[in-house]
Amino acid sequence: xxxxxxxxxxxxxxxxxxxxxxxxxxxxxxxxxxxxxxxxxxxxxxxxxxxxxxxxxxxxxxxxxxxxxxxxxxxxxxxxxxxxxxxxxxxxxxxxxxxxxxxxxxxxxxxxxxxxxxxxxxxxxxxxxxxxxxxxxxxxxxxxxxxxxxxxxxxxxxxxxxxxxxxxxxxxxxxxxxxxxxxxxxxxxxxxxxxxxxxxxxxxxxxxxxxxxxxxxxxxxxxxxxxxxxxxxxxxxxxxxxxxxxxxxxxxxxxxxxxxxxxxxxxxxxxxxxxxxxxxxxxxxxxxxxxxxxxxxxxxx
Amino acid sequence: xxxxxxxxxxxxxxxxxxxxxxxxxxxxxxxxxxxxxxxxxxxxxxxxxxxxxxxxxxxxxxxxxxxxxxxxxxxxxxxxxxxxxxxxxxxxxxxxxxxxxxxxxxxxxxxxxxxxxxxxxxxxxxxxxxxxxxxxxxxxxxxxxxxxxxxxxxxxxxxxxxxxxxxxxxxxxxxxxxxxxxxxxxxxxxxxxxxxxxxxxxxxxxxxxxxxxxxxxxxxxxxxxxxxxxxxxxxxxxxxxxxxxxxxxxxxxxxxxxxxxxxxxxxxxxxxxxxxxxxxxxxxxxxxxxxxxxxxxxxxxxxxxxxxxxxxxxxxxxxxxxxxxxxxxxxxxxxxxxxxxxxxxxxxxxxxxxxxxxxxxxxxxxxxxxxx
Amino acid sequence: xxxxxxxxxxxxxxxxxxxxxxxxxxxxxxxxxxxxxxxxxxxxxxxxxxxxxxxxxxxxxxxxxxxxxxxxxxxxxxxxxxxxxxxxxxxxxxxxxxxxxxxxxxxxxxxxxxxxxxxxxxxxxxxxxxxxxxxxxxxxxxxxxxxxxxxxxxxxxxxxxxxxxxxxxxxxxxxxxxxxxxxxxxxxxxxxxxxxxxxxxxxxxxxxxxxxxxxxxxxxxxxxxxxxxxxxxxxxxxxxxxxxxxxxxxxxxxxxxxxxxxxxxxxxxx
Numbered sequence: 001x002x003x004x005x006x007x008x009x010x011x012x013x014x015x016x017x018x019x020x021x022x023x024x025x026x027x028x029x030x031x032x033x034x035x036x037x038x039x040x041x042x043x044x045x046x047x048x049x050x051x052x053x054x055x056x057x058x059x060x061x062x063x064x065x066x067x068x069x070x071x072x073x074x075x076x077x078x079x080x081x082x083x084x085x086x087x088x089x090x091x092x093x094x095x096x097x098x099x100x101x102x103x104x105x106x107x108x109x110x111x112x113x114x115x116x117x118x119x120x121x122x123x124x125x126x127x128x129x130x131x132x133x134x135x136x137x138x139x140x141x142x143x144x145x146x147x148x149x150x151x152x153x154x155x156x157x158x159x160x161x162x163x164x165x166x167x168x169x170x171x172x173x174x175x176x177x178x179x180x181x182x183x184x185x186x187x188x189x190x191x192x193x194x195x196x197x198x199x200x201x202x203x204x205x206x207x208x209x210x211x212x213x214x215x216x217x218x219x220x221x222x223x224x225x226x227x228x229x230x231x232x233x234x235x236x237x238x239x240x241x242x243x244x245x246x247x248x249x250x251x252x253x254x255x256x257x258x259x260x261x262x263x264x265x266x267x268x269x270x271x272x273x274x275x276x277x278x279x280x281x282x283x284x285x286x287x288x289x290x291x292x293x294x295x296x297x298x299x300x301x
Numbered sequence: 302x303x304x305x306x307x308x309x310x311x312x313x314x315x316x317x318x319x320x321x322x323x324x325x326x327x328x329x330x331x332x333x334x335x336x337x338x339x340x341x342x343x344x345x346x347x348x349x350x351x352x353x354x355x356x357x358x359x360x361x362x363x364x365x366x367x368x369x370x371x372x373x374x375x376x377x378x379x380x381x382x383x384x385x386x387x388x389x390x391x392x393x394x395x396x397x398x399x400x401x402x403x404x405x406x407x408x409x410x411x412x413x414x415x416x417x418x419x420x421x422x423x424x425x426x427x428x429x430x431x432x433x434x435x436x437x438x439x440x441x442x443x444x445x446x447x448x449x450x451x452x453x454x455x456x457x458x459x460x461x462x463x464x465x466x467x468x469x470x471x472x473x474x475x476x477x478x479x480x481x482x483x484x485x486x487x488x489x490x491x492x493x494x495x496x497x498x499x500x501x502x503x504x505x506x507x508x509x510x511x512x513x514x515x516x517x518x519x520x521x522x523x524x525x526x527x528x529x530x531x532x533x534x535x536x537x538x539x540x541x542x543x544x545x546x547x548x549x550x551x552x553x554x555x556x557x558x559x560x561x562x563x564x565x566x567x568x569x570x571x572x573x574x575x576x577x578x579x580x581x582x583x584x585x586x587x588x589x590x591x592x593x594x595x596x597x598x599x600x601x602x603x604x605x606x607x608x609x610x611x612x613x614x615x616x617x618x619x620x621x622x623x624x625x626x627x628x629x630x631x632x633x634x635x636x637x638x639x640x641x642x643x644x645x646x647x648x649x650x651x652x653x654x655x656x657x658x659x660x661x662x663x664x665x666x667x668x669x670x671x672x673x
Numbered sequence: 674x675x676x677x678x679x680x681x682x683x684x685x686x687x688x689x690x691x692x693x694x695x696x697x698x699x700x701x702x703x704x705x706x707x708x709x710x711x712x713x714x715x716x717x718x719x720x721x722x723x724x725x726x727x728x729x730x731x732x733x734x735x736x737x738x739x740x741x742x743x744x745x746x747x748x749x750x751x752x753x754x755x756x757x758x759x760x761x762x763x764x765x766x767x768x769x770x771x772x773x774x775x776x777x778x779x780x781x782x783x784x785x786x787x788x789x790x791x792x793x794x795x796x797x798x799x800x801x802x803x804x805x806x807x808x809x810x811x812x813x814x815x816x817x818x819x820x821x822x823x824x825x826x827x828x829x830x831x832x833x834x835x836x837x838x839x840x841x842x843x844x845x846x847x848x849x850x851x852x853x854x855x856x857x858x859x860x861x862x863x864x865x866x867x868x869x870x871x872x873x874x875x876x877x878x879x880x881x882x883x884x885x886x887x888x889x890x891x892x893x894x895x896x897x898x899x900x901x902x903x904x905x906x907x908x909x910x911x912x913x914x915x916x917x918x919x920x921x922x923x924x925x926x927x928x929x930x931x932x933x934x935x936x937x938x939x940x941x942x943x
Contacts, residue, residue, distance in 0.1 A: 012768050016847035020762035021774070023755040024818060031815035032781055035792035042792065097683055110930045111688045114695065116937065117922050119876030121894040122915050125901060126694045129908070135713045175691050180938045232785050235878040239898060253879075256787045260794075261883065268791050275787035282785050355838050376844035388835035392857045402843030449839075 036279075042272035049266055059273035069274060071247045072255040073281075076231060079166055079251070080285075084226040086170045088219060091177030096207070098178075099185050109182070112175030120235035127168045128240055131155050155241055158248040165236060165249055173229075177222050184218040185211070220293045224286060231282045252278045303456035303489040304366055305329040305352060311360035312347050312513075321347040323513035324361065329491060334483050336504035337493045340536070344513035345493045346461060352491060353382050353459050365456065381450035382459040385466065387442050389434040395421075395445050396430045399452050413452075420448040423482075440471045447482070460492040464499065476502060497537055501525070509533050531582055531668040540587050540619060542662070543635045547583040549575045554673075558583055558663070561624055561633070563604055565658060572663045573671045581671070584662035587619070590637035590654045592644055602656040608646050609634060618643045622654060695919070701912035709908050721909075728913040736889065737896030738917060744806050744892055745874045748813035752821050752870050755814065757863060760825035761855050765837065775826065781819040790883055797884060804887050812884060813874050821866045824939050828862035829855060868929050869936035872922055893918045 043060070046053045063069055098108075115123065130136050131154035139151035154164040192210060212219070234253035237243060243250035243258070252274065260271035305328070312322040322344040329335045337345035350356035352363060354375030363371055370378055389398050399417045408416075421427045424444040434442055443463065450458055460479070464472045480503055483490055494500055500507050501521045509516045509524065509532075517529045528534035534542040547558040547565075555569040560583060575581065610621035620637045637654055646652050663671045701709060702724065703717035729735040763775050793812060794803070802808030832855060840850045856863070878894040885891060891899065897914050904910065926933055 012766065013847055014768075017762055017766050017768055019848070020758040020851070024759035024778070024822065025774075027755065027811070027815045027818055028778060028781075031793065031796075031812055032789055035789040035796055036784070038792035038795065039788055047795075094683065094687065097680060108684055108688060109934070110926075112691050113930075113934055113937075114926070115691055117872055117876075117926055117933070118695075118919060119878065119894055121876070121878055121897050122698075122918055123694075125897070125911060125915060126698055129697075130694060137714075171690070175687075176937065179934060183938065228783050234786075235894075238878070238882070239901075253785070253787060256791070257879075257883070260791050268795065271787075272791050275785070275791060278785055279788040282783065286783050353838075353842065355841070375838075375842045380842065382839070382842055384835045384839060386833055386835045388833065388839035390836065390840075390854060390858075392860075405844045405849075453843075 039272045039275050042269050043276045045269045047268035047272070052269075055269065059270050060277070062270065063273050063277060068247055068250065069252075069255060072243075072250040072252045075162055075247075075249060076233070076251045076253075078162065079169070079233065080227050080230040082166050083169055083173070083230045084223040086166070087173045087177050087226045088181075088222050090170070091174050091181055091222075092219075094174070095178050095181035095185060096211075098182065109179055113179050114175070115172040116176045118172075121239050123168065123172060124236045124239035127164075127171075128155065131164055155249075156245060158246045161241060161245060161248045165240065168236060169230065169233070173226060177226075180218060180222060181215070184215045188214055216293070220290070224289055227289065228282065228286060231278075231285070304331050305457055305489060305491065306364045306367075307348070307352070307361070308364070309361035310348065310351060310358060310363055312344070312351060312356060313359040320344075320359070320513050322351065325510075325513075325515055326361075327508055327515060327518060329489060331489055332487045334490045334492065334503055334505040336500040336507045337491065337510060338497060338500040338504075338507050338536075339495065339510035339516075341495060343510040345495075345510050347513075348510070349459055349461055349491060349493045352457075353380055354378050355382075379456045380459060381453040381455040381457075382461065383446050383450050383463045385462045387434075387446040387466075389442055389445055389449075391434050394431050394433055395426060395437070398434070398445055399448050402449065402453055416452040416454070417448075420451045423451070423485075424448050424478075439467055440475065443467060443471075443475060444478075447479070451482070451486075456489065458488055458490040460490065460494075462494055463492075464494075464496070479503060497539070509536065511536075527670070527672075528584075528662065529670050531584070531664050534584050534662060534664070534670075538586060540636045540638065542584045542586050543590075544664075545583045545585075545624075545633065545635065547581050547663075549577055549579045549581055552577045556663070560604070563624070565602055565656065565661070567661055567663065568658055570673055571659065571661060573673045575663065575665070575671060580666055582664040582668065584664060585635075585656060586660060587636045587638035589657040589660035590635065590639075591657075592620075592637070592639055592646070592652065592654065602658050603653050604635065604656060605651065605653045606635075608643075608648055608650050608652050611643050611646065611648060613642060617641070620646070620652075622652060625651075698912050698915050698919075701909060702916040704909055704912075706907050706909035724909065724913045725917070728910060728917060732900060732910060732914065733888070733896060734893075734900075734914050734917050737891050737893045740806065740890060741875060741892040741894075742921075744809050744813065745871060747806075747810045748817070748874055749867055749870045751810070751814045752817050753863060753867055756818055756821035756866065757825055757856060757859070758851065759818075760822045761829050761851050761859075763822070764826050764829035764832075765834075765855070775822075778819050779823050782823070786816070786879055790880065793880075794883055804885055804890060806885075806890050809881060809884055809890075809892075812880050813877065816877075816880065817870050817874065821870060824866050824869075824936065825859065825862055827939075828859050832858055864929075865932050865936040865939070868925060868933050871925060872933065875918075875922060 042052075044054060044056060046055050046059075098105075130138060133139060133151070133153040133156070136154075138154065142148060142151045152160060154160050188211070192214065232253060233251055234257065237249055237251055237254050238257070241249045243254045256271050256274045256278070259265070259274065260268055307325050307327045307329075310322055310325040311320050313320045325344070325348050327335070337348060339345050347356060351358050354370075354373065358371050362369055365378065365380075390401065393401060396417060399420060400413050403413045403416065421430060424447060426441070426444055426448060429437060429441060429445075434445065437445065443466075446463065463479070464475055467475060476499060479492075483503075492499075492503060504521055506519060507521050507524050508518045511532050517524055517533045519527075524533065525537050528537065528542070531544055535544055545560050547560045550557040550559050550564060552575045554574065555567060556572065556575050557564060557566045558581065559565075565583070604622070604624055606622040606624040608620060609623045610619075612619040618639045618641070620639055620643055621634055622637065623634050635654065665671050697714075700717055701713075703720045703722070704715070705721055705724070708715070729738070759778075763771055797803040797805075797808045797812075800808075802811070836854060836858075837850055840854050845853065876894065877892075878898075881892050881895050882898070885895060888899075897911070897918060900914055901911055
């Protein structure tokens with residue numbers, strides 16, 4: 001009587017598997033999964049330094065009527081929606097313009113990439129100077145060309161503060177997107193472009209029907225990256241405006257921080273509620289974006 | 302001394318699927334060069350990997366020198382393997398690649414030096430000792446892979462299609478090298494391939510597998526000349542054996558079979574007894590067919606038909622003939638391998654083939670050879 | 674010809690736009706605040722090199738710098754080994770929960786940090802790790818682990834399985850195979866993650882600002898924030914501080930620009 005058991009490959013070396021994975025899982029469970037679950041739990045409580053009171057969905061109800069929160073959501077969404085268009089759009093235009101071989105490409109690549117490597121703190125301070133009312137280069141140039149009426153404290157004026165910050169993030173990220181897109185363009189099979197050439201298709205047709213579909217995967221990733229990055233944005237706002245003036249630059253991240261650690265309510269529960277709601281919104285938005293592009297995928301073929 | 306014995310070795314990847322290796326029984330004698338041959342997916346590589354210890358054994362017993370090794374880890378089986386992809390460590394020099402396994406086994410330094418040095422001399426690798434694998438040609442990498450097995454001085458060598466990544470010319474010369482290596486070392490070697498030329502030229506014996514099962518084991522010529530079933534008959538040889546459906550007219554020691562309108566009398570003693578009226582498969586190798594009646598050919602051993610394809614290769618001609626009076630089916634064509642040219646036969650012309658029935662094979666309804 | 678000069682114009686224009694602010698900051702860092710107030714755009718004359726030691730010793734930038742270095746190097750060191758081990762495991766062994774674990778780890782990349790940060794504050798307070806560099810190091814490892822595993826797993830998965838089987842027949846244990854075969858072969862990818870994690874953590878601000886308040890434990894971004902809070906108008910000294918924060922990044926970038934670009938863009942190119 002022979003014994004026959006179904007198995008694949010060798011018996012699993014469970015000892016080795018556990019040993020290799022355990023450190024990472026310990027970090028993940030204690031410093032990511034557990035805190036995330038605890039935040040969810042917090043959101044149903046008033047969390048004071050020494051005690052926690054169950055309050056049911058009171059925090060959620062209060063949040064629904066919190067005008068500052070909705071202002072922060074609106075600002076963040078404006079930022080998250082504008083950034084992908086600006087960053088990826090401008091980068092794509094520049095990348096296409098520079099698609100041809102240019103001398104010193106390596107140097108330019110390195111130079112354009114620099115801003116994303118610097119911290120938002122450094123960038124924020126530099127742009128506070130650039131936007132300075134009296135001696136910032138923008139206002140100096142405006143006055144020099146006779147448009148002095150347009151000069152203003154860009155970050156101090158509720159009408160321009162958010163747009164000015166959005167511009168800063170675009171300045172940081174266009175170079176990054178351009179480098180990625182150039183890499184994607186150069187990795188396109190040249191036969192495909194030559195075939196399009198032979199089909200006598202015009203430059204614009206080539207762009208719309210050949211190039212863009214081929215780099216769609218890269219574009220989607222860049223859009224999601226720009227989108228998610230702005231959904232999380234904190235550092236730049238914190239160092240420059242702290243959400244001022246008049247909540248015109250308040251983002252969800254800065255508001256969570258203020259409610260948790262700045263306002264002297266000592267209650268972490270309400271801030272946790274914001275975090276949970278925001279987590280759900282970000283997740284839904286990313287899934288939605290991916291789905292949107294997938295549906296398009298199917299339509300095209 | 303190394304006798305490798307496989308007793309009903311079985312590999313089941315998941316229940317519900319047919320086993321990848323199904324009751325494989327095979328004994329490889331000491332110093333023998335055994336070739337496992339078969340089409341892809343026949344279970345030959347799975348069998349080899351079970352011997353190596355890279356794949357667990359679902360059923361049956363594997364023993365080396367009488368000792369059961371089913372549950373021994375690969376490293377304790379004293380086996381070396383040459384991989385299809387060579388599996389050279391890309392971050393180590395040729396020398397380190399060769400010495401790596403020995404250092405692990407705590408072989409003394411001078412001994413490592415001696416073995417590595419000797420292997421390199423034999424394989425002509427001395428000038429490349431300090432190079433990394435990416436700086437070597439395909440043939441050189443293949444020799445490093447061989448060397449890595451040689452220095453181990455194992456009881457058994459395993460080869461997993463080691464020549465399939467080489468170009469045609471290199472494949473022939475490396476094949477010769479492996480054969481020389483076997484003669485020199487006299488070690489037990491087990492070699493997996495799907496290439497029948499490699500199998501015929503290298504093997505002391507060949508084990509032909511299909512669907513996870515062993516079909517036939519024997520010396521190359523025996524397997525070629527006396528295939529046990531239609532699979533082996535159709536797999537070996539290029540072009541393969543002609544296999545034509547036939548009906549037994551009269552049984553007995555010298556049966557008479559009918560193919561279409563043609564009646565063929567098989568010589569006495571060539572095949573076993575068959576019942577009259579049974580349906581069989583008639584098999585004959587292309588080289589046993591000729592264009593002109595040869596002296597000594599049994600009377601009436603002829604097939605006539607139309608020349609459908611003529612491939613003149615110079616020294617020989619491959620002639621495809623559609624047999625008269627048969628439906629248009631592949632099995633009703635025969636392929637003949639004729640020395641020299643086709644003797645003026647042109648496409649679409651009628652021609653007559655003479656059959657050497659002393660080389661005929663008959664397979665019963667289940668495809669098994671009918672032997673006396 | 675016209676097209677060509679237009680391209681060169683765009684190239685140089687954009688480069689000036691991207692790099693200009695940094696050049697300006699570098700110039701400011703060599704000038705005193707009183708010089709700057711006279712003309713914000715003049716070249717340094719004379720070069721006030723002494724501002725760097727001044728910032729380092731008298732404005733506490735030395736402490737911030739060393740804190741940053743300590744925290745970031747410790748975190749990167751742990752990340753490299755923990756991440757490589759996990760990535761190797763997920764790439765090499767087939768087991769039931771493999772893809773589920775990979776997906777769970779990977780999906781953390783898109784999480785907004787707020788979902789963990791409030792509770793992390795509580796957790797670290799509970800364990801006495803609040804306001805400690807050790808606590809910050811552990812948190813840094815946790816936040817960079819998903820990206821590290823993602824980049825490394827992709828590389829480890831491309832190492833042919835034959836190599837590991839050959840090593841196994843050579844008598845090597847799972848641990849030795851990781852250490853002597855997989856890790857050395859994956860060094861290019863490992864070094865990419867080292868550089869990338871270094872830069873990203875060097876610039877990290879949000880977790881630091883929540884988890885560290887002690888002056889003695891502040892990292893550079895926190896130090897700069899405190900410095901501008903105290904002395905909004907001392908532009909000269911702030912610029913010197915910014916340069917101290919940027920120089921390590923510039924040095925790393927100077928040496929490993931291709932690797933860094935490769936690492937930063939790893940997820941974006943399909």
